[in-house]
Amino acid sequence: MAIQLEKVVPFGRSLDEYVQMFNLTRQDLQKRILGVADGPASFNAEGTKLGYKITSVDPIYALSTTQIRNRFNHVVDDIIQQIKATPDDWVWTYHGSPEGLRRNRQQSLDIFCRDYEVGKAQKRYQVGELPGLIDGDREYDLGLCSHFLFLYSDHFDADFHFHSIGEMLRVCQEVRIFPLLTLRLNRSQHLKPTLERLEAMGYTWEIQKVSYELQRGGNEMLKICQ
Numbered sequence: 001m002a003i004q005l006e007k008v009v010p011f012g013r014s015l016d017e018y019v020q021m022f023n024l025t026r027q028d029l030q031k032r033i034l035g036v037a038d039g040p041a042s043f044n045a046e047g048t049k050l051g052y053k054i055t056s057v058d059p060i061y062a063l064s065t066t067q068i069r070n071r072f073n074h075v076v077d078d079i080i081q082q083i084k085a086t087p088d089d090w091v092w093t094y095h096g097s098p099e100g101l102r103r104n105r106q107q108s109l110d111i112f113c114r115d116y117e118v119g120k121a122q123k124r125y126q127v128g129e130l131p132g133l134i135d136g137d138r139e140y141d142l143g144l145c146s147h148f149l150f151l152y153s154d155h156f157d158a159d160f161h162f163h164s165i166g167e168m169l170r171v172c173q174e175v176r177i178f179p180l181l182t183l184r185l186n187r188s189q190h191l192k193p194t195l196e197r198l199e200a201m202g203y204t205w206e207i208q209k210v211s212y213e214l215q216r217g218g219n220e221m222l223k224i225c226q
Contacts, residue, residue: 012041020212021178031141037148042108045115057128130164135171143172150188158190179218
């Protein structure tokens with residue numbers, strides 16, 4: 001196993017990482033975007049400065065800025081050490097090294113924290129979690145889920161994945177999920193049965209290669225449309 005985690009960790013990604021992970025085009029970025037399980041990502045803060053319409057949903061937004069920082073600081077050393085102990089499991093094209101990864105995660109956290117209180121007041125950061133969202137039907141054009149669904153397949157079962165994706169499809173016209181690997185670096189065991197159930201309901205899907213890769217082999221993104 002590449003990484004051993006007891007629960008979802010408070011790591012966030014940058015706007016540039018989102019663009020690469022989800023094959024986001026300029027046209028995509030002009031849409032109404034919902035980021036599910038964004039955590040302390042700087043995607044929302046950076047995108048808002050550029051005029052993008054982004055809403056992020058995560059249970060961690062019930063916490064204060066200090067509490068979120070403390071959660072990050074509590075786990076980051078252990079995770080980086082686990083990564084260093086499994087060098088063959090990682091690709092360093094983007095981050096350069098484990099130290100580079102840590103710097104980038106810290107930078108995303110810092111940008112997020114500077115924006116957090118303002119973003120909460122503007123309702124860009126909303127408390128919520130899968131498989132139940134409070135948003136209205138088709139409220140967003142594009143839903144993105146980074147490093148939660150499928151990654152934590154040992155923590156959440158197939159029904160959770162199916163109902164969570166179904167809920168995202170209720171509020172978003174299109175859904176994209178990255179990565180499709182678990183923490184064990186295997187393609188999720190929940191992927192095939194989930195896609196079969198969605199296909200039977202009339203949804204269309206495709207798996208796209210993306211330019212972003214950190215987990216070795218983790219360069220695929222799932223795109224699901226109504």
